[in-house]
Amino acid sequence: xxxxxxxxxxxxxxxxxxxxxxxxxxxxxxxxxxxxxxxxxxxxxxxxxxxxxxxxxxxxxxxxxxxxxxxxxxxxxxxxxxxxxxxxxxxxxxxxxxxxxxxxxxxxxxxxxxxxxxxxxxxxxxxxxxxxxxxxxxxxxxxxxxxxxxxxxxxxxxxxxxxxxxxxxxxxxxxxxxxxxxxxxxxxxxxxxxxxxxxxxxxxxxxxxxxxxxxxxxxxxxxxxxxxxxxxxxxxxxxxxxxxxxxxxxxxxxxxxxxxxxxxxxxxxxxxxxxxxxxxxxxxxxxxxxxxxxxxxxxxxxxxxxxxxxxxxxxxxxxxxxxxxxxxxxxxxxxxxxxxxxxxxxxxxxxxxxxxxxxxxxxxxxxx
Numbered sequence: 034x035x036x037x038x039x040x041x042x043x044x045x046x047x048x049x050x051x052x053x054x055x056x057x058x059x060x061x062x063x064x065x066x067x068x069x070x071x072x073x074x075x076x077x078x079x080x081x082x083x084x085x086x087x088x089x090x091x092x093x094x095x096x097x098x099x100x101x102x103x104x105x106x107x108x109x110x111x112x113x114x115x116x117x118x119x120x121x122x123x124x125x126x127x128x129x130x131x132x133x134x135x136x137x138x139x140x141x142x143x144x145x146x147x148x149x150x151x152x153x154x155x156x157x158x159x160x161x162x163x164x165x166x167x168x169x170x171x172x173x174x175x176x177x178x179x180x181x182x183x184x185x186x187x188x189x190x191x192x193x194x195x196x197x198x199x200x201x202x203x204x205x206x207x208x209x210x211x212x213x214x215x216x217x218x219x220x221x222x223x224x225x226x227x228x229x230x231x232x233x234x235x236x237x238x239x240x241x242x243x244x245x246x247x248x249x250x251x252x253x254x255x256x257x258x259x260x261x262x263x264x265x266x267x268x269x270x271x272x273x274x275x276x277x278x279x280x281x282x283x284x285x286x287x288x289x290x291x292x293x294x295x296x297x298x299x300x301x302x303x304x305x306x307x308x309x310x311x312x313x314x315x316x317x318x319x320x321x322x323x324x325x326x327x328x329x330x331x332x333x334x335x336x337x338x339x340x341x342x343x344x345x346x347x348x349x350x351x352x353x354x355x356x357x358x359x360x361x362x363x364x365x366x367x368x369x370x371x372x373x374x375x376x377x378x379x380x381x382x383x384x385x386x387x388x389x390x391x392x393x394x395x396x397x398x399x400x401x
């Protein structure tokens with residue numbers, strides 16, 4: 034979108050600078066390069082390749098190093114954070130492209146059961162099943178922080194419980210930070226036949242050239258915030274919120290009454306109890322209400338980049354009070370607001386935004 038061009042360009046520049054820096058302590062480090070080689074070596078040996086993508090960015094989170102293969106399945110994870118109707122559009126798109134795909138929420142047990150049943154059906158169709166004693170191996174691959182380890186653990190737990198097997202569960206380490214998985218681990222997810230899933234480290238290409246893709250990867254957490262800066266990412270997020278109609282739904286928060294008490298009065302009471310806990314619903318509602326009021330009172334066209342910058346600055350300043358930040362420098366408070374906003378976005382608490390449009394679809398970012 035043209036109105037966010039300056040922010041996108043700035044984020045893209047920071048990401049590409051880190052990618053090109055040979056001294057980078059995070060981008061394409063020795064362990065990531067080694068992981069890429071290990072994954073490539075194992076691809077011919079596994080029975081099914083599960084490429085995990087972020088449902089909010091089904092195209093931008095594509096792992097482009099993968100070869101075309103009939104055993105390749107696209108897994109759209111974190112679909113609970115994406116727009117439902119847009120995810121369905123993406124599933125139809127993959128079907129039209131003759132790509133096998135499945136949408137998952139790795140924290141939803143029923144959904145994981147459905148996915149495991151789907152995988153077992155695919156396994157039964159493998160030619161190697163002519164030999165029942167054969168052990169089937171699946172491999173999860175993808176960019177950092179798309180939820181591979183969480184998905185592997187969920188499949189393992191559901192599979193072991195379903196098979197009524199006893200014993201200590203082996204877990205893959207799960208982290209909110211990208212790039213934390215360092216080695217390939219194996220977890221059993223089914224018996225008769227035995228099915229194992231390999232959890233692999235997240236990998237990125239040695240360099241990225243598209244500013245839009247860089248920005249989407251950074252906002253969804255595939256790239257460490259420190260490479261770009263939380264404030265720039267939050268500005269990008271706010272420009273996205275300002276550029277679609279999701280905020281209009283927040284008007285209802287202005288005068289809702291609960292038990293005869295307006296939400297404004299109720300929020301004041303709660304603020305005295307939990308002054309800084311931005312995970313509380315009343316804080317989330319205050320964030321939404323404040324953004325609505327600030328945007329609604331802004332009379333300039335946000336199609337102009339300078340106007341959008343002024344609006345985003347007003348929204349930041351309005352949120353200083355919502356988050357009850359202490360008197361400090363503007364730079365420090367901007368960073369604190371940014372950190373809290375990114376947390377709310379990445380947990381789906383201020384809307385579910387799909388950032389990638391289906392190819393051929395002229396619509397922009399959509400929420401529900």
